[in-house]
Amino acid sequence: MVKPRGILRTGAVVPSLIFVVLVGVFFTFFFDGVIRRGMEYALTHINGAEVDIGRVATSFLHARLEIDNIQVTDKEHPERNSAQVGNVRFQMSWDALLRAKIKVDEAEILNIQVFSPRKSPGYVIPPPPPEVAKHGPSALDKVQAEVAEQTQKDYNGNFLGDIAGVLGGKDPSSQLNDIQGQLKSDARIKELQKDLNDKKAKWDQRLKTLPQGKEMQTYVDRMKALKFDFNNPSELAKSVQEGQKIIKEAGDKVKVIDEAQKDLKNDMNTYSQAYKDLDKLVQEDVNDLQNRLKLPNIDAKNFSQQLFMHMIEKKLGSMAKYVELARQYAPAKKKGDGEKKATKSAQVAPPKRGTGTSYHFPVTTGYPLFWLKHAEISSNMNSDEFSGNIKGEIRDLTSDPEFLGRPTLITLQGDFPKQDIHGVDAKITLDHTTEVAKDTMVINVEHFPTGQNVLSDSDDVKLALTQAIGRSHTEAAFIDDQITMETKNVFGDIKYDLQAKNSTVKEIIDNVLKGIPNVDVNAEIKGSLSNLDIHVNSNLGDELSKGFQKQLQAKIDEAKGKLKGLIDSKIGGDKTQLKSQMDNGLGSESKDLDKSKSDADKAMKTTQGQMSKGSGGKSLEQQGKDLMKGLGL
Numbered sequence: 001m002v003k004p005r006g007i008l009r010t011g012a013v014v015p016s017l018i019f020v021v022l023v024g025v026f027f028t029f030f031f032d033g034v035i036r037r038g039m040e041y042a043l044t045h046i047n048g049a050e051v052d053i054g055r056v057a058t059s060f061l062h063a064r065l066e067i068d069n070i071q072v073t074d075k076e077h078p079e080r081n082s083a084q085v086g087n088v089r090f091q092m093s094w095d096a097l098l099r100a101k102i103k104v105d106e107a108e109i110l111n112i113q114v115f116s117p118r119k120s121p122g123y124v125i126p127p128p129p130p131e132v133a134k135h136g137p138s139a140l141d142k143v144q145a146e147v148a149e150q151t152q153k154d155y156n157g158n159f160l161g162d163i164a165g166v167l168g169g170k171d172p173s174s175q176l177n178d179i180q181g182q183l184k185s186d187a188r189i190k191e192l193q194k195d196l197n198d199k200k201a202k203w204d205q206r207l208k209t210l211p212q213g214k215e216m217q218t219y220v221d222r223m224k225a226l227k228f229d230f231n232n233p234s235e236l237a238k239s240v241q242e243g244q245k246i247i248k249e250a251g252d253k254v255k256v257i258d259e260a261q262k263d264l265k266n267d268m269n270t271y272s273q274a275y276k277d278l279d280k281l282v283q284e285d286v287n288d289l290q291n292r293l294k295l296p297n298i299d300a301k302n303f304s305q306q307l308f309m310h311m312i313e314k315k316l317g318s319m320a321k322y323v324e325l326a327r328q329y330a331p332a333k334k335k336g337d338g339e340k341k342a343t344k345s346a347q348v349a350p351p352k353r354g355t356g357t358s359y360h361f362p363v364t365t366g367y368p369l370f371w372l373k374h375a376e377i378s379s380n381m382n383s384d385e386f387s388g389n390i391k392g393e394i395r396d397l398t399s400d401p402e403f404l405g406r407p408t409l410i411t412l413q414g415d416f417p418k419q420d421i422h423g424v425d426a427k428i429t430l431d432h433t434t435e436v437a438k439d440t441m442v443i444n445v446e447h448f449p450t451g452q453n454v455l456s457d458s459d460d461v462k463l464a465l466t467q468a469i470g471r472s473h474t475e476a477a478f479i480d481d482q483i484t485m486e487t488k489n490v491f492g493d494i495k496y497d498l499q500a501k502n503s504t505v506k507e508i509i510d511n512v513l514k515g516i517p518n519v520d521v522n523a524e525i526k527g528s529l530s531n532l533d534i535h536v537n538s539n540l541g542d543e544l545s546k547g548f549q550k551q552l553q554a555k556i557d558e559a560k561g562k563l564k565g566l567i568d569s570k571i572g573g574d575k576t577q578l579k580s581q582m583d584n585g586l587g588s589e590s591k592d593l594d595k596s597k598s599d600a601d602k603a604m605k606t607t608q609g610q611m612s613k614g615s616g617g618k619s620l621e622q623q624g625k626d627l628m629k630g631l632g633l
Helices: 010-047 130-135 139-152 159-167 184-209 213-224 233-292 300-329 503-514 539-584 586-612 620-630
Strands: 051-059 064-073 081-092 102-113 370-379 389-398 408-416 421-431 438-450 453-457 461-479 482-500 519-528 531-538
Touching (some): 010 051, 010 064, 139 300, 184 233, 213 233, 233 539, 300 438, 300 453, 300 461, 300 482, 300 531, 300 539, 482 503
Parallel strands (some): 102 370
Antiparallel strands (some): 051 064, 081 102, 370 389, 389 408, 408 421, 421 438, 461 482, 519 531
C-alpha cells in the first residue's frame, strides 16, 4: 500500500538543506578568498607587477565590501611599493544588487602610503617581445608597445659613448671594409645601367621601323611624276587627288617621327633627372653610414632628446596605459548607428585559462552594471612614516558612461611630508559620454625627491642623475586617438655620477654640469600612438651641445668627409660609365632620329612645294578645284 503524501515533501527537504548549508559554507569561508585572488590576478596584470591584498570582507546583510592593505609593487624597485592603501570600503545599494547591478553610493579610500617597503620583493611581469605585445591579447601591452616603438625609434642610450668614440679618433674606413652592395647610390647606378641597356635595345628596334630618307624620297619622286595639265581637266583632277594622297601619306610618316622624337626626349629627360638625383642618394648613403658608425648629431635638440627620452617615455606610457584601461572598462558610445552592440575586443588583462569572454549589452532602464557614485579619498599622516595628508574624491565612475551621461571626475591634493613630497594636485576627467572619448588631466607636484635616472650607459661614458629635488607640471588630453601632452620639469640640488674613459669627454661634461645648478626638461607631444611628434628640450642638452661643439664638429666633418670619399671611390667609376652610356646610348639614337626628322621635313616641304606651283597666286590644288567646279565635276 502506497503511503499518502503529506503537505511537506520530506524527500526534498534534506537535499535542499544540504544545498543551502553548502552555499552558506562557501560564502562564509571561501567566497571572500576567491574574490581576493581574482582581484590580485587582474590588478597584477594591469600594474605589470605584483599586487597583494591583505583582506577582502563581504557582508550581504549590510551590502558592504571592505578591502584592506592593498600593496602595489613598484616595477622599477620591486623591493618597495609604489603605493599602498590601508582600507577601501564600499557601501552598495540593495536596490541595484537585486537587479544584479552594483551601485556604490558612498566609498572610502583611507590611509594612502607611497614607497613603503615590502617584506619581500614583488614579482614583476616580464614584458613580452615587441611583436607579441603589438599583436597579443592584452590592450595594455599594445599601448605600451606602441609608445615604446615611437619613443625608441630615434633614441640611443649610448649617445655620449658615441661622442667619446668620435673624439677618440674613430676612423670610418677601418669599420666599413665591405660596403659594396649596401649603398643606395651604387644600387641605383646599376639599376639605371641595366634599364638604359634595355631601353637602348628597344629604341634600336623602334628606329628600324621609322621612315628613312629613301622612303621619304619616294614621295618626292611620286609627286614629281605627276602631270598637272590644265588643258585636260580630267587628268588634272586625278593628279590633284593623287598629290593630296601623297602629301597625307608623307604627313603621317612625319607624325610617326615626331611622336618618336617626343618619346625619346621624355626618356632622355627621365634619365637626366635620375642622374642628378644620384647626388641625393649619395647624401642619404652618407647619413646612413653616419648612423651605422653612430656619428652623433650635435644639435642641441638632439642632445636633449637622447638624454631624457627615456624619462618622457615612462611618463607617457603610464598615462596612455591608464587611459586605455578606462576606455576598455568604461567605453564611449559606439560610432555608427548609435546603438551599442556586443563586441569582442582586446582585453586589458589576458583571461585565466578556462574562463569565457565577457560581452557588453546596452542598458535601457535601471542602473549600469557598475556605478561608483562617490568615493572619498582621505589619508592623515600618523605614526607610519610612509603615509601622508591626502584629500580627494572620485565621482561617477561607471561601466556605461553613455547611459549615465556624466563624465568621471577624479581629484587629489596633499603631501607626504616625511618623504619630502609636497604640493600634489591632480585633476583627471574621463568623458566617455559621446562617440568621441575625451580624457584630460592636469597633474602638479611642487616638490619631490627623484631616484636615479640614467642618462647614458655605455662602456665609454656613464652619466646618471643619482638624486635631485624636482618640480613637475603636466597637462595632457587624449581625444579619440589623438594625444596632446605638455610636461615641464625642473630639477635642483642635483648629484651626478659621471664616469668616462676619455679625459676630454669627462672634462667637458664635468664643466657643463658644474655650470648648471638647475636642470629643466620640457616636452611637447602630439599625434597618435602610432605616429607621435615628440619635441624635448633641456638646458642640459643645450649646454652639452655647446660644450662639445668646437671639439666635435671638426671630428664629425672629418668623418663625414671620409665617408663621402669612400662612397665616391666605390661609385665614381660606375657613375662616369653611366654618363658615357647615356651620351653614347640614347644620345646616338637622338642623332639618328634627328636626321630622320630632317629628311622627312625636307621631303614634306618638297612635296608640298610641288602642289603650290600655279598661276595667278593660286596653288595647283586650288586651281584644280576651281576648274572642276567650273566644269561641274
